[in-house]
Amino acid sequence: MSKPFAITLDVGSSLANHTGSWRTERPVYVHRLPPCNDACPAGEDVQGWLYDGEAGNYESAWRHLTRDNPLPAIMGRICYHPCQTACNRDELDEAVGINSVERFLGDQAISQGWQFIKDAAPSGKKVLVVGSGPSGLSAAFHLALQGHEVTIRESAAESGGMMRYGIPAYRLPRDVLDAEISRITNLGVTIECNSKVESAESALEEGFNAVFLAIGAHIGKRAYIPAGDSAHVLDAVSMLHMTAEGDPPLLGRRVIVYGGGNTALDAARTARRLGANEAVVVYRRNREKMPAHDIEVNEAVDEGVIMRWLSTISWVDDGLVTVEKMELDEKGFPRPIGEFETLEADSVILALGQDVDLSLVDGAEGVAIDDGVIQVDNFLMTGRDGLFAGGDAVPGERTATNAIGHGKQAARAIDAWLRGEKFVHAPRPALATFDRLNTWYYSDAPKTVRAKLDSVRRATNFAEVVQGLDEETALFEARRCLSCGNCFSCDNCFGVCPDNAVVKIGEGNYEFNLDYCKGCGICAVECPSGAIDMEPERS
């Protein structure tokens, strides 16, 4: 071929020049653990299901969520959402309203009739779950999906545990509870109500391959309070239980609730609903030290519940309660200051915590009891082979979420144990901390939009009926997620590489072309979600 003057070589593309050889560090895509996922006691992949939800794929979002928690419509109402407390977006403007999106998905599932899909082959193993509260239901759900035959025995007339007999219906409508429980029984789980298990050991001997004790803590603690003969004193769990059964106790017009937990507030709010025109919560410490959550206190106060801090009850008798005032010492412990006051009260409700009814493990070989709760190992197994326990009956935080998490863990441990193995926890990825995010790329909402959003969000708390608004708000909330530590297909890495060394491989997936990646690190710095790490190149 004849060439122009002074040209001796054919034109070639620079693609022949593999500049990747300059690299001293290489980018790698990573999955970090988002703080929401990290904080969720049920182990939900929050960021993951929000990602599905953002695209409006509500069913796949719900399926993704229910890999870990079978009760989203319930938890979307009653969970204290530690996920939101941990949410990175809080450092930017306000935490993502994860819980409200969860409720939205749960409600969608109920209204659309979505059911769980079970594809595991029957294992031939039988598991007994004692108790149908959140931990029992969660365990049953996971065990059923693993192919085991599950029976739940429940001493009460109906299933649900504290979700039915403790948490009042104004926070958790019973049709929601029923809907989510029946979805679990549709998996073939049998729930035998009015069927108290008297002995865990005999259950094991009855032919169950494993037993999970999910018996909760139902005995109201009775602190010693000097009281006259005609004092009307009852405990909160019994009072809530009777109310839930449609047979509420007579409380009178003035009710005093003694205690500072969420149960105390539920009791006081329930008393108001039962007709008490005065419901006073008496608590020995102050607001800051009160274990009850802010939301609950605020809602209670909004409903007219009166809070009386730094007070203990020293005497109860016919229509009168004597309280002694307290102060907090340097360590925050309350101590009496010797001042008394008399309040009028038709009844006193004690909300001082609950004990576990341990009679079914009385004398059971290998089962250790400490501090009134059943002792378990990291796999939730008691000292007795095949006997597991979880939820309120074992050490740990007494919340429904935690109980659901226990149910999942127990199911995994039982499943492994039934196969003669030990469950191995997947290694926990490093946390997706706020400082790894490049928040520049997340737009902040202009004030006008924020205001509108706030009011919309507030409104949904009360207006479950406004379906259209709900969907828009839920989608909006889901889309506020920063996708901490996980790629969300924003194409930033693909765009910002000066060497075109990022390749798209199908929907939302990328790959580095190491032939040309010079390792400059721009992609890692500009990744909004912190999903790229730079690693030293091995020479």
Add this chain to the structure above:
Amino acid sequence: MSTQLKFYQVGSFAVGNRLIDEADLPEQSRSSRANSLTSGHRACQGCGEALGARYAIDAAMAATNGKLVAVNATGCLEVFSTPYPETSWRLPWLHSLFGNAAAVATGVAAALRAQGKSDIRVVAQGGDGGTVDIGFGPLSGMFERNDDVLYICYDNEAYMNTGVQRSGATPPAARTNTTHAIGPNPGASFTQGKNLPLIAMAHGIPYVATATVADLHDLEAKVKKAMTIRGARYLHVLVPCPLGWGSRSEETIKLARLATESGLFPVFEAEDGEVTATKKIRRLVQVEEYLKPQKRFAHLFGAHGHPDLLNAIQAIADRNIAKYKLCDPIEAEADHE
């Protein structure tokens, strides 16, 4: 719902977004983008110029359906992309001399017009040295004649390809190989400056704009708009240079962002000699935040630093903010408290 998406999803700031309609995606988020400057070029790790050139030329290619010719001045962009006999360019591309890119481009446009091929468009491109200094005469002529060329200057604020010498676009106090960080006024002196976008506007040409590699959406929109206009157009793109600035290769985009967020590099658009749009600062920062990561400004900081020079640079930023109205009045007040 689409407006909400823009507010809350990162669509408006990140390169792409899986939830946006295909049609609204920028060129750089498409696998089908032209990659006009393809891989294997020899630009340094993290070169802002390589990135800016691909952003700009890919957008121009998209706007012209690939009917585009590029003329390049001498400089890094030319040298790293075309070591004989290789080329990284995937469009017809010419290089003649350091200072004559505007004149050559004018000639190419004239030749195409003479052949009745006015649908084929012409861009000229060069570094700041090639543009504000040595190529200034031909460029001014191109403006004055309103020749149908889009001229793009990739401003890395010095003659980088020959080893970092000061140009008319080098900022005050910057250390280069010809402005050493010694004496009472270390680095480049505080001159009158040579603001080429303003000079271009003074020619009254139809379109002048500034942009940076930190805002792809803005840059693409400006190139695409420029290609809808006939006549002389000028685009001035700030492209950080890790080698010449003494910055970390991974901070190229971050530095371009800080240049605009500090007010030192105003991003605006002008038509027929009048400013028609400015990009507001989103998160105002002090110039220090922009200068500190760059070794060319290292002498301003530390025990033997020069707070006076730092203040003088801050004053330049403040002047820009006032002149181009870069902050919304209320927010600017809040940030200065």
